[in-house]
Amino acid sequence: MEIAYLKTPIGYAEFRGDADGLAAITVYDAEKPIGIVPDVLQDAVYQLEEYFEGKRSTFDLVLNPQGTVFQKRVWNELCNIPYGKTLSYLELSKRLGNVKAIRAVAAANGQNPLWIVVPCHRVIGSNGDLVGYAGGLHRKKWLLEHESPVKQQKLF
Numbered sequence: 001m002e003i004a005y006l007k008t009p010i011g012y013a014e015f016r017g018d019a020d021g022l023a024a025i026t027v028y029d030a031e032k033p034i035g036i037v038p039d040v041l042q043d044a045v046y047q048l049e050e051y052f053e054g055k056r057s058t059f060d061l062v063l064n065p066q067g068t069v070f071q072k073r074v075w076n077e078l079c080n081i082p083y084g085k086t087l088s089y090l091e092l093s094k095r096l097g098n099v100k101a102i103r104a105v106a107a108a109n110g111q112n113p114l115w116i117v118v119p120c121h122r123v124i125g126s127n128g129d130l131v132g133y134a135g136g137l138h139r140k141k142w143l144l145e146h147e148s149p150v151k152q153q154k155l156f
Contacts, residue, residue, distance in 0.1 A: 002038035006045050008052050009146075010139045013115075015041045015048075021064030024113040027135050044117075051116065057083035057147070065113045074108035081122040084147045088126045110134055116143065 001023065004015045012032035016024040022044050037045050043061060050056035065075060077095055081087050087095075089109070093102040110132060112120040121143040125131040133140035 002040050004037040004041040004045055005032040005034050006048060007032075007034060008048070010135075010142050013048060015044050017041055017044065017064065021062035022114065022117070023064050023066060025115045025117060026113070027115055027139065048116065052146075054146070059117045061117060063114060063117070065118070067108075067111065067113070070104065071108040071111055074105055075112055075114070075118050075120075078109065078112065078118050078120055078123070081119055083119075084149045086122050086124045086144065089123055089132075090126050092123055106132060122147075 001016050001018055006013045006015070008027065011027040011029050014024075014026045014028065014032060015022065017040055019040055022041070025044070025048070047056055047059050047061060051059070065072070067075065073096060074092070077092060080095075089102055089106050090099065092109070093099050093105045096105060109120045109123055112118050112134075115121070115135060121133055121135075121140045123132075130137050130140050130144070
């Protein structure tokens with residue numbers, strides 16, 4: 001498994017993957033060693049850089065996350081949430097065909113190993129609250145504001 005790091009506005013992103021695809025992206029507060037990016041991770045790093053620069057709203061990567069069949073179904077459905085949009089955990093459960101599975105869906109969402117690329121940050125509470133983000137709600141808020149079609153103007 002190859003590893004690469006990228007400094008981003010929300011922390012240091014760690015990429016893990018190999019010839020079979022990108023297995024994980026995690027963001028850390030602590031500084032990480034930025035070095036040479038292995039060939040198998042170059043496209044992922046480049047596309048995430050473009051995302052943070054506001055030049056990319058979708059990703060075109062070979063993904064290879066490790067998880068259960070159910071988790072992979074949830075993660076696949078997350079990819080159907082458009083850039084700049086949000087969806088509630090309840091609506092996500094409905095899309096997966098079982099409204100009673102809302103807790104299992106939320107748990108699978110929380111186990112998503114491919115932050116940002118598989119947009120688990122776009123899932124919110126039914127009342128619109130920002131809830132449940134493994135990377136911290138400050139990151140979830142930043143990502144949703146970054147993707148928002150309506151940008152807040154600065155007064156000063």
